Each structure stands twice: as C-alpha cells, then as structure tokens.
Amino acid sequence: MKKLQLTTLFLATTLVASACGNSNGNNETAGSPTSSAPAATTPASGSASAPGASGSEPFTLKVSYWADNKNGYYEEVAKRFKEKYPNGTVEFNQHPGDKYNELMNTRLPAGEADDVLFNMNMTAYAKAGYLMDLSSQPWIARMNDSAKTAAQFEGKTYGAFLEVNTFGVFYNKKIFEEQQLVPPTTWDEFLSLNEKLKAQKITPIVEGFKDIWTLQAAYIPIAISTYFGTNPNFERDVYDGKASVNGPEVTGALTQFAELADKGYFNKNSLSIGNDQALQDFIDGKAAMHMMGSWTPGVIDGKTQNFPLGFFIIPAKDGNTVMSAGTDKGLSINAATEHPEEAIALVQLMLEPDMLELYGKDNALSAFNDVNPVFANPAMSEIQAALQAHPGHRNPGDYFPPSVQDALNTALTKILAGGGVGDSAAELAKLYEKDKSKVNF
C-alpha cells in the first residue's frame, strides 16, 4: 500500500514537471523573432505617419519604466498621445529599480511584458527575439554614436537611449572648504583626503549598497581607469583571448575598491541602507562624498535647494584617467505587442526633441544630438567639463556576461563585509569562460 502511494506521488510530480516543460516550449515559439517581429514591422512603416489611421477600436498601450518621474514627462506624453489618438490610452507602469531587470527577465519569456519597455538589456533581449526591429525609424539618425552602437544587434537597431551617463564622485563643497580639501589629481591624493576626513570623524563616502546596482556606481569610477587606462581594448582582448578577466585590470580595480572598504572610508551601514537613504545622508551633510551617476544633481535638486554640490572623477592609479560614458534608459518595443503601429507612433512621440528636452531638464545629459536640456545645477556643467577633458569609454562590464557582473557584485559585497578580494577574479574568469556566448560584441 505504502509503495503504491509513493509511486503515485512520484508519477504526479513527474507529470507536473513535464507539463511545465511543455508550456515553456510554447512560450519560446510565441516570442520567437522569426515568427512575429518582421510581421509586426511591415504594416507599421506605411502608416506610422498617418495619425488616426489605426481604426476606431479603443486600445491601451502599456509602458514599463523605473526612473523617477520628474518634470511631468510621462503625463505630457500621455496627453499628447491622446490628442493624436483619441481612442488610445497610454498607461505608464513604474517598477522599483532594484528588481527591474529581474522583472523584465521573467515577464518577457512569459509573454506578459508591456508594449513599450524601458530596459537596460537591449542587445540581450534583441538576441532572444523579444524586441521589435526599429531600424527604419527616423530618430536613429539623431542619436549620438555611442547610443547608436549600444542599440544595435547584428546590424539592426532595436531601440533608443534617452540618456548619456557617467559616474564619478559628488562632494559637499562646504565640508571640503571647512576641511581645506581640494579634488584629488592622483589616486594617493584621493586616499589621503579620505583619511583626513575620517580623522575628523566625518564619514568620507556614503553609499547605499543594499540596492546592489549601487555597487557599480562606486565600482565604475574606479574600474573605468583601471580596466581601460592602459588598454582601451581590454574587453575586446578578453573576448579574443589576448587578456584575461583574472588579470591586473580586474584584480587591480577590486584591490582599489577593497582599499576604500578596508580603511573604513564607506559609511558603516553601507550594506544595510539603500540609495535613497544614502543620498539623504549625503544631503544632510552626514558624509562628504557620494559616488554615483550623472543624474544625481537633478535628483538632489528635487529634494533640496542650493546644496553646495561639486563633482570630480577618481584619478587613475596607473595609466590614463578615463571617464565612463554609458548609455542609459533604453527604450524598445515588445515584439509581441498587439498594437505595433501605435507603439511605434508612441515611441516617436516620446523621442521628439521638445519632449526629450522636457525629460532631460535638470535631470540628465541627452543621448540625442539635437537635444540640449537646461540645467540649473552648476555641478552638471562640472560633469560636462570633465567629459570633455578626459577620454571616454563605455561602462566597464558592458561586454561581460551577466553572470560575471552578478559575481562581481557578490565579490564587492564580500569585500565590504570584510571578506577581502581573495580569489574573486579567478572565479569571475571561470564564469566568463562558461558564459562567453552571452557576450555580444
């Protein structure tokens, strides 16, 4: 009797498991690039310029995004879209930034993603066939070169990038003046100014590493010079087998990060607070510096006025000081959308110069050549000046597989928890070899 029960239970489990397998298979076909994407684009190119041509059926377009809604950009888009398409409604769905990628990674394979998607995995999603080919769109010509490259996969363009970003150190000018400190010109100067602040019982750098992505905000300003200062083609060379992840570049950057962590220059609660609180602590003067992306002045302006904000980049330890120049806030269309023409029209509207100027105002550097947002915060011009003065490079890790980036974050939390660099780089190198197929050059 007992045996029979066990056998039945086992059979039941196997059935459930195989049923799951089947449904996965179906989903893959549904989202496959060959079946849906070309079909979706063909009718669109003809009618995108004819507003209202899409019949009288009411429809709703859903848009997923994570950025803070400043300047009322999303409302304005929704309003203008309604003017053009009285039957259409645009629904903007904001999701928390810390789990945004994972959410998209689960929804896209399940066929439950929204019609228009802000995302940071454009090439990977394009490769998987989730995104509509937008190569014929007129706005592509207006984007800058790094955005154009970042939106391409196998010669086709799968979306736009709204922002250009860089990373560096934001500092409180008042604290620096009181302590008679100036922005550093060498790595050692950077260390010694941290030491001085710490000696005065001022937390040198405040970060909110609980959000995980924030680890990169503190790592990129260091790694960008250590990876590319002596060899601008480091990542390509790793791909071609001429350099290794377990080499002086990654090990060096991890060691420099560990130097900051082990000497106690980060806030003590860095692993248990998120970025919101870290930024608030910085604004409240509880720390002298905050390593973050170039959107920070806009965010600070949204929270307080006349904050004495300054910006500098971390000087290279050896070789040239390089600045990260990444593309941010990718915008694509779900290949499986039921309203391809309308979605294309919506994206066109979202990328119109005046809309982007509204989006970028006091917020972000634009990835479009014809868009010049207004910045009230002087730190923004310091960022622009630094970008002009130093060679730029795409963010370190853009050409590493996701597993390596995840393991890198794991290694960084380990360093912060006092676990040291250890053989982290060797582990990263192993993962790189395993998942090399996920690198899209």
Next chain:
Amino acid sequence: MQAAKNTLYVLAVMVLIGNPLSLTLALLLNLPLRSRGLLRTLFFLPALMSLMVISISWGFILQYDGLLNAVLTLFGFENGIQDWLGTMDYALPAVILILLWQGTGFGAVIYLAGLQSVPRELQESAQIDGATGLQRIYHITIPLIMPFITINTFLGIAGSLKLFDVPFVLTNGGPGTATTTLGLLIYKYAFVHESYGYATAAGMLFMILIAVITFLQLSITRRREVEM
C-alpha cells in the same frame, strides 16, 4: 558550493535545533497554565504572517541603524553593535534565527495535537510505577508522537532545502555568498545570469535531491513509529 554548504547548514540547524525546540515548546504549552490559550496564540502568530512581511520587518530590526543595535547601545553594549546582515559571520545565523522564530510555533502546534492524543491512562500508570517526568517523556510520549515527529522533520527538511524568500528579501544572498541557498542560486542562474537551460537542469536535479532526502527520512522515521 557555498550555496550547498549554506543549505545543509540551515537544514542541520532547523532539524537538530528547531525540531526539539518545537517539541519543548509544545510540552510547555501543554502544561496546565492559565495563560495557555493566549501563549499558544502568540507563539503560533508568526506562522500566519507572510515570509515577505517577516523578512522586511526583521530587516528593520537587524540593519545597522536598526532596533537591535539601538537597544544594545541603550544598555551600554556599543562594542557589540554590528551590521548583522552585512557581516560574513552573522548574516546566515541571523537568517536562521528568523526561520526558527517563524517556524517553531507552527511545529509546536503540530506536536501539541500529538501530545493531546497520548492517552492519559498510560501517563498515570507510569507515574504510579514510579517513572520520573523525563522518563515518561522519553518512554511514553516520544514513541507515541513519532508520527508527528515524522511530519515535523519532513516539513523541516523540505522547508530548509527549498529556502528562498527570507534570504532573497533580506540579503539577496549576500554579503558575498554568505546567505545564498540552492534555491536562490537556481533563481539567479535563470533570471540574473539568464542561463535558463542551466537553471532548468539544476532545478530538476534539485527536485530529485529533495525527493530522495525526504523519502529516506520518511522511511527511517516511519520505521520507529509504534501502533497503539
């Protein structure tokens, strides 16, 4: 590897400490106290709450500026304050502590049902024969509630092996890999590393592993059950 170690560690603690803890709690709650009803409710309450809610609330208690450190400072233990979830040595014990807090009451309720089914006559006759309290527990109570030990051990093993939500919310498996469990690792393979095939294979193997371990456990503890 670290994930497997962590999972086995959780498993060992939950079965070897959590289970006896539930039993002890059940024995205590079975005593004729006046506040018995209230205490039973209180201890069972955590089992009713969502693990997400529990993880977030405990996060507030254990974080560096959290309640625990505030209390420690208040009583003059400044040197003892820690980022409990941000330290390699304390993160996993903290997660286990939360699981024990949450799971003990539930286990105790199951044991309590078992204790109530032990016939009073047996206890009384043993008492008349001169058996001490501990002797009665060991020779009468435990053999008679063996089916309940089976089910609690089973739930404990299955629960620890598939542990996912608490570390996912509380620490995201960190710092480093200090609180990464096998379940969390498989999730990461799929949705962070985007290696779906690998994750599917790992998930299948993991299911078979859990099945084998729990079947083994069931056959061992079943053998020790006695018929009334």
